[in-house]
Amino acid sequence: MKICVVGGGSSYEPELLDGFFTYEKEMSIDEIHLLDVEEGKEKLKIVTDFAKRMAKKKGSKIKIFSSLDAKEAMSDADFVIFQFRPGFLDGRERDEKIPLGYNLIGQETTGMGGFAAALRGFPIMEKYIEYVRKYAPNAFVINFTNPSGHMSEFVLNYLEFNKFVGLCNIPINLIQYIADTYKVERDKIFLKYYGLNHLSFVEKIFVSGKDKSEEMLGRSREALKEEGYPEWVVDALQLYPNSYLRYYFMTQTMLSHELEELEEGKLRSMVVKGIEKELFNIYSNPDVDEKPKELEKRGGAMYSTAAVELMRDMITGRHAHHVLNVRNNGGIANLPDDYVLELSCDVNGENVFPISVGNAQPFALGIIHIIKQYERLTIEAYRSGSKNKALQAILLHPLGPGMEKAREFLDDLLRANKGWIKELK
Structure with a gap:
């Protein structure tokens, strides 16, 4: 059993490895190969050395390797995990700052920040998918690279690579909250x-098979209140909304909050840079051989659990439910089969089936359709090199600029990401 992690020098890596060490016997893992790029060479070495100390402390028999060569790291892998960040943290900081300069939400996955991240990510994703086809034709790919749903739409429907799912830690955290x-x-x-x-x-x-929807939605008011939602939201929607929907339905509140953070030098990208520096200082200490408590500040709680338990269930062939980004294929009856959605799925070995649960509510349908068409226009802009398609995408997005500023905004964004985003004409 060989696993390759693309973006292996990530500060998240010890979290993922800790999960592998926990389940290594059940999964029969032999080797983990950490793959990164030249710019991440120093971080990759620090993470690899730390990973080997962790393995020794855990009494693990897993062999840890690192490489800058895709062929070496991927060859004959059983699983490939994508967790690379297109443009690194500097790219994320641009994704937050440039939209804020236009009084638009600046966020790494949602809105115009997500638009820029996607355009940077598509060529890298295309390259690595080709490497998988070439060097690891039997591998299953699990994607964490953001924007994860947009990347999944690109790979499954445009690159037509099917042994692939997108994964996020939000669903498993929600399930854990309900279980607790x-x-x-x-x-x-x-x-x-x-x-x-x-x-x-x-x-x-x-x-346990009993419908607790009304009771749980009632209890959720307090949790949603902590996220900034008004108390009446659940009663009005009869739905529990993802926390990121605040950017769509509480735009001015979230924008004001972000502008305050920018003024104080506390944008999330800036904070994360500080956390990463602290983490790599810890990882560099030859006396540290356990996942540090400070890693919790990086975010991504339970992302290791989501990935490792999914892989465990694929390997052992046990039936289990996971929330994954896959083609709809009848999961939601009133949405197209080819939409890549985040859905409850049945996993049985490498067979991943969306579970048919009937219709989605009209309120949800409206915004799903809009953002899906935005995703597809963005992909088409990349594939055709068309600036007009890109303008259509950002005009369609509820968090995009209006016609007064759209061309100026797009030109600024492309200029700031020169060398990362394909030239649009």
Whole structure:
């Protein structure tokens, strides 16, 4: 069993490795290969050395390798995990700052920041998918690279590579919250969950086969209040909204908050840069051989659990439910089969089937359709090199600039990402 991690020098890596060490016997893991690029060479070495110390402390027999060569790292891999960041953290900082200069939401996956990240990510994703086809033809790919849903749409529907799912830690954290509330294991929870990555809704909640939707949605008011939602939202929608939907439905509040953070030098990208520096200082210490507590500040809680448990269930062939980014294929009856959605799925070996749960509510349908067409226009802009398609995409997006500023904004964004984003004509 060989696993390759693309973006292996990430500060998240010890979290993922800790999961592999926990399940290594059940999964029969032999080797983990960490792959990165020349610019990440120093971080890759630090993470690799730390990973080997972690393995020794855990008594693990997994062999850890690192490489800058895709052929070496990927050859004959059983699983390939994508967690690379197109443009690195400097790219993320641009994704936050440039939209804010136009009084638009600046966020790494949602709105115009997500638009820029996607355009940077497509050529890299295309390259690595080609490497997988060439060097690891039997591998299954699990994607964390953001914007994860947009990347999944690109790979599944445009690159037509099918052994691929997009993954996010938000669903598993929600399931854990419900499981903790009812004091049961996560496998006792089933959700009628649908939408796009970072744009999803929960309509029904079942605990040990019993419908707890009304009760749980009532309890969720307090949790949503902590996220900034008004208390009446659940009653009005009869849906539990993803926290990222605040950017769409509380735009001015979220924008004001971001502008304050920019003024104070506390944009998330700036904070993350500081956390990363702290983490790599810790990882560099030859006496440290355990995942540090400070890693929790980086975010991404339970992302390791989501990935490792999915892979475990694929390897062992046990039936299990996971929330994944896959083609709809009848999961939601009133949405097209070829939409890549974030859905409750049945996993049996490498067979991943969306679970048919009926129709989505009209409110959810409206925004899903709009953002899906935005995703596709963005992909078409990349594939055709068309600036007009890019303008259509940002004009369609609810968080994009209006016609007064669209061309100016796009030119600024392309200029700032020169060398990362394909030239548009």
